[in-house]
Amino acid sequence: THEVKISVAPNTTVSDRKGYVSFLTSGNEKAQIEIEQRGLYLKTDINVLEFSTSREEKLPLKVISNTSWQVESYPVWLSLSVLSGAGNATIEITTNDNPIVDSRSGSIVLTQEGLDLSCEIAVMQVGKAFELSAPYMEFPHYASSRTLKLRSELPWTSFIDCEWLSTNRQSGTTDTDVTVSVLENNSYDEREGNVTYMVDGKSMVLSVHQ
Numbered sequence: 001t002h003e004v005k006i007s008v009a010p011n012t013t014v015s016d017r018k019g020y021v022s023f024l025t026s027g028n029e030k031a032q033i034e035i036e037q038r039g040l041y042l043k044t045d046i047n048v049l050e051f052s053t054s055r056e057e058k059l060p061l062k063v064i065s066n067t068s069w070q071v072e073s074y075p076v077w078l079s080l081s082v083l084s085g086a087g088n089a090t091i092e093i094t095t096n097d098n099p100i101v102d103s104r105s106g107s108i109v110l111t112q113e114g115l116d117l118s119c120e121i122a123v124m125q126v127g128k129a130f131e132l133s134a135p136y137m138e139f140p141h142y143a144s145s146r147t148l149k150l151r152s153e154l155p156w157t158s159f160i161d162c163e164w165l166s167t168n169r170q171s172g173t174t175d176t177d178v179t180v181s182v183l184e185n186n187s188y189d190e191r192e193g194n195v196t197y198m199v200d201g202k203s204m205v206l207s208v209h210q
Contacts, residue, residue: 015039040067051125054098075106128153139210145181162193
């Protein structure tokens with residue numbers, strides 16, 4: 001019995017490669033060993049980073065690699081704890097506060113200089129909250145009131161398009177309960193009105209039927 005040490009040269013390409021070592025015994029019997037060597041690789045543990053709050057938040061991104069790498073690009077509203085490295089690493093990704101209602105998105109691109117080796121991670125962050133607990137209200141013919149919840153992380157205003165409809169709050173700066181009231185409908189005809197809420201150029205309509 002003999003111990004054989006097998007060594008391989010560095011694989012500097014992105015492709016895996018395979019080879020064989022053959023042994024011939026004194027009895028002309030042939031034995032063969034298959035050798036496989038991994039190429040250079042660069043990837044991350046996830047392909048999408050989703051930030052569920054509009055405020056500052058931090059999430060980890062794990063880099064899985066057997067070579068050197070660098071961050072080629074990332075959105076300006078992100079901060080990264082590490083911009084380059086070699087081998088496996090964890091990058092802490094931190095969002096800045098998203099000051100608007102719209103969500104925003106971008107991508108982080110990692111590359112290996114000198115090789116056609118890269119990976120891209122999609123990044124998304126929600127905008128400021130702006131929503132009504134109900135988009136529609138129905139009232140009986142007599143004067144009455146109902147309450148809904150308005151959720152907003154930004155200052156909001158509202159306007160009403162008819163005289164028989166009113167609310168107890170026409171503007172605000174945060175979440176609030178809004179009381180919607182209607183006058184008695186003395187007509188045989190049904191009627192409809194709208195309350196429009198606006199934040200940062202965005203609007204939502206509460207439809208009212210009586």
